[in-house]
Amino acid sequence: MKQDLGSFRDRSGYVYSDPISIIRTIMPCYKETWQLVKRSGLLDEVVNEKLLIPFEECPPIAGSWKSLNVNRIPFISYPYEWSFSQLQDAALLTLKLQLKALSKGLTLKDASAYNIQFIGEHPVFIDILSFEEWEEGQPWEAYGQFCSHFLAPLALAAKKDLRLSQLSRQWIDGIPLDIASSMLPWKSKLSLGTYMHLVLHANMQKKYEDPRSVKKNNTRSMSLEKLRSIIESLESTTKKFVFPRQDTEWGDYYNDTNYTDEGTSAKLKIVEEIAANFPGNLAVDLGANTGRFSLPLANYFDQVISADMDPAAVEFNYRHLSKNGPHNILPVILDLSSPSPSLGWASQERKSFVDRCEADMLLALALCHHLFFSSGIPFKQIAMFFASLLNPQGTLVCEFIPKKDSQVQRLLSARDDVFDDYTEENFRQDFNAAGFTEVKTFDMPDSVRTIYLFKKSN
Structure with missing residues (x-):
């Protein structure tokens, strides 16, 4: 089997494939977390609801602690190949999984758009090892990633130009928020959700990117109630973005x-x-x-x-x-x-x-x-x-x-x-x-x- 060259970033496990099977390994460093996530019942719940790609445990390979035989996606597509509503549905699925994880004392450590794939027109989450324990007071570490992978391209497409969502092809780690914010029309920034999650977020990133900033390490404790409120605000903001009525060459x-x-x-x-x-x-x-x-x-x-x-x-x-x-x-x-x-x-x-x-x-x-x-x-x-x-x-x-x-x-x-x-x-x-x-x-x-x-x- 060959390792998928796009799966090297997460040390929790790697993806291998051959013409028949897709195998995701679980490395020893993720063993305790995997056991915790399994006991929570979250994985069974979201697989049954068709939110997570189905899988079965199988004998370990490539020095792993355990391996998973994962259902094969018929065709791999990328965010810059999706329509406005495809990206919006993928964003809402990510937030839905985060809320479900929080209800089990867990959280999503990643909010990459590449964690979503489509089976036909149905979005499904494929990063099975993206769940980990949520610790009291911990913010959502994937918040910035969600905003750059989902919120920024959706806002640019809805408020500026439909074609700008494909900037994800230029920045596969997410559209920089300062660039997205600078391109948005000023009227769109009057929306509370857009202002908080894109404009203010971009300003805060800029303010604290200086390593000499002492405030950077003074992260305030995040209660579960506050964290839920942020996720729900992201969900509301995402839903409010509307496909623009924009004439294109072949739309009619x-x-x-x-x-x-x-x-x-x-x-x-x-x-x-x-x-x-x-x-x-x-x-x-x-x-x-x-x-x-x-x-x-x-x-x-x-x-x-x-x-x-x-x-x-x-x-x-x-x-x-x-x-x-x-x-x-x-x-x-x-x-x-x-x-x-x-x-x-x-x-x-x-x-x-x-x-x-x-x-x-x-x-x-x-x-x-x-x-x-x-x-x-x-x-x-x-x-x-x-x-x-x-x-x-x-x-x-x-x-x-x-x-x-x-x-x-x-x-x-x-x-x-x-x-x-x-x-x-x-x-x-x-x-x-x-x-x-x-x-x-x-x-x-x-x-x-x-x-x-x-x-x-x-």
Whole structure:
């Protein structure tokens, strides 16, 4: 088994994995704490409520005192890939667990957004060793981490610009509170919760960052009642942040398209037919917008990733799935012209999207022309990128849209047409050169577009 390179910070235990199992070790230094947490009954309670990832004890490995066999997450996503409501739900789950822990005489020692993962649209806490005993008078040590990981990006998205929540990609240890505070409009700072937990908090951090400050060590005793009050204030502040009504390029895509109802229905049937013939574990819908064409995939794949660059579209997708299902689709924010890179220590702490994606099927509908014209990415590069996301013998469903299509004409309306290489023949040749074999093509009614079914070669 290999150690997860993102699990080195917590000496209580480390994560190991192989293609079958996920093992979290418990090191001797956490033995007494683990026994205390187990006796409290908290773990059984939150697992039963589907707040904590299920696990079973197993024989120790890698010099551990004990090991846990943990349920595998279908796909690992990161906070900078989540919609506004996904991040908000993850924050509220963290606070709910902290309140439950306090009721058992325990506390969360970590409040990292990376402790949350999504199974479909359902958030779950994965850091089983994050609980420890709460000592009388002790403040919540993870308070600052919660504010920088959750409150700062939510406030910036709600009060300034929806896209600013993705600053988490720049600061994976949390957005610095002084930066978040300086960017917020002054009116938003009149909110008591925002002022206390972000503005005043940032000022206090700045005041006491000087090691010569004698007040830094004069921490006042924190009663349980006061600590609960702070957590409840954080919860109230988090809930008050509202998704901003902000126009984005593709947020209303399906109301501004040249598809007829007959064409859309035919396209959905094509996707359904292909998925039924080539089912598998993971399907990824690239450029999914609000996820309409992700839905047929859910019947034939264990997990579906519904990815789009537009945060408003992904927000709509997440909210719709949360209410209506199906529950094996995970919406994520993904800019394909600059997909999530490897980040953190030695560029290995957080894996790139490519490294995390082992898809059995890729859906790329109404996408290639955007990458080609808007981002300047030629077919050859697009094809090689798609190949890097697919398992051997994986399936690619890709749409070619000729220049005479009205949507392509719109893209070209503000520029000179210097794209002589944008032809269907070049499209086919470049995908074939990247290792794709053409299986079948589908013509759609009321459209000049063609859907290609490719299989990736070994």
